[in-house]
Amino acid sequence: MSGVVNSLVNDLINPLVGLIIGTNNLDSLTFTVADATFKYGSFIAVLINFVIILAVVYFGFKALRLEKLDLEEEEED
Numbered sequence: 001m002s003g004v005v006n007s008l009v010n011d012l013i014n015p016l017v018g019l020i021i022g023t024n025n026l027d028s029l030t031f032t033v034a035d036a037t038f039k040y041g042s043f044i045a046v047l048i049n050f051v052i053i054l055a056v057v058y059f060g061f062k063a064l065r066l067e068k069l070d071l072e073e074e075e076e077d
Contacts, residue, residue, distance in 0.1 A: 002053070009048050017044075 014026045023029060029041025 002049075005049050005052050005056075008052065009045055013048055014045060 015024065017026060018024045021029070023041075026041035026045045027039070029044070030037050030039050032038070
């Protein structure tokens, strides 16, 4: 699943965001302070990956109605 999400982010979302920002790849977004280089574009790409995976798990959980299993178990106690 992570391969699909990585491909989605790298091949579709990054170029779309790049069109808005004016660069072709989020990974190229950096800034430098003294000798330190901060790759904030790479962090944004990883954050997008995380949010997509989180959304898939959340909506999968809701679609399978697994939250009701937890409520039924609490009522039995």
